[in-house]
Amino acid sequence: MKCKFWGTRGSITVPGKDTTIYGGNTTCLEITLDSGRKIILDAGTGIRVLGENLLAKKEKVDVTLLLTHIHWDHVLGFLFFKPIFEPTAKISIDGFPTCMKGLTSIFATKRGDGFFPVKFEELKARIQYLDILRHGPMDVDGVVIDTVLLQHPQGGFGFRFREGKKTLVFITDNELTEDAWDGRHPDDYAAFCKDVDILIHDAQFLPEEIVKCRGWGHSDYRATLELARKAHVKKLILFHHDPSRTDDELASLEKMCQDLASRHDSQVDVSIAREGAHFSL
Numbered sequence: 001m002k003c004k005f006w007g008t009r010g011s012i013t014v015p016g017k018d019t020t021i022y023g024g025n026t027t028c029l030e031i032t033l034d035s036g037r038k039i040i041l042d043a044g045t046g047i048r049v050l051g052e053n054l055l056a057k058k059e060k061v062d063v064t065l066l067l068t069h070i071h072w073d074h075v076l077g078f079l080f081f082k083p084i085f086e087p088t089a090k091i092s093i094d095g096f097p098t099c100m101k102g103l104t105s106i107f108a109t110k111r112g113d114g115f116f117p118v119k120f121e122e123l124k125a126r127i128q129y130l131d132i133l134r135h136g137p138m139d140v141d142g143v144v145i146d147t148v149l150l151q152h153p154q155g156g157f158g159f160r161f162r163e164g165k166k167t168l169v170f171i172t173d174n175e176l177t178e179d180a181w182d183g184r185h186p187d188d189y190a191a192f193c194k195d196v197d198i199l200i201h202d203a204q205f206l207p208e209e210i211v212k213c214r215g216w217g218h219s220d221y222r223a224t225l226e227l228a229r230k231a232h233v234k235k236l237i238l239f240h241h242d243p244s245r246t247d248d249e250l251a252s253l254e255k256m257c258q259d260l261a262s263r264h265d266s267q268v269d270v271s272i273a274r275e276g277a278h279f280s281l
């Protein structure tokens, strides 16, 4: 399995000189299975560049798009994902149960609400809703995909991919808190992430910031590190960076988290998600 980050930012796109290293686009990841099949995670603004990249290969686009939830920063890039205008493209969609509602309502409605000039029905690609994940795990070319419910306003799904002996978990927009809803306690997430090779998890806030942002559905790096330690995760990648966090601040944060992990004698290898970065497992 290979994974590439096309968007690592939370909440809103932040172009500019302070975000050239870690990136300014919102959530989008590309997973390439050993079979060659591509799975896209979320349709934040990062999906626009991914779409151009797919079309440049001059191959028929046939992808699975999984949505964690339908907040703007996770769906808005779909409007500019060029394969949707290609008659030969096939896009199979699944994820949180409201995923189709999210993807269709960002286009113009029948009443012509004036938000976007194109209606969902006018898209040329073959777009189908698989409707599997809300009932249970999904199998894509032998890779098992499981979900976990998120502690996040209006809900969401985290995903675990198991390909042979390798495991990758992607959990964004999740608040690790002792004061959690049923089944969404940090211990539940530790069970879901137990012994995984790579965990990509929300760490939008600093511990001193989260005091004012309780209930917003995001975690601070300390809680995220603790989850990785408890779950014996091998590699942790911090994700969904706060829009106001600069490259310099993220670089210091990365160093601080690495020191913190080694001080706690944890074996977790910590890094910060960077737009354009890729890895294999």
Ligand SMILES: [Zn+2]
Pocket (backbone or CB within 6 Å): 010, 011, 071, 073, 074, 173, 240
């Ligand atoms: Zn978000």
Ligand SMILES: [Zn+2]
Pocket (backbone or CB within 6 Å): 069, 071, 152, 173, 217
């Ligand atoms: Zn969200």
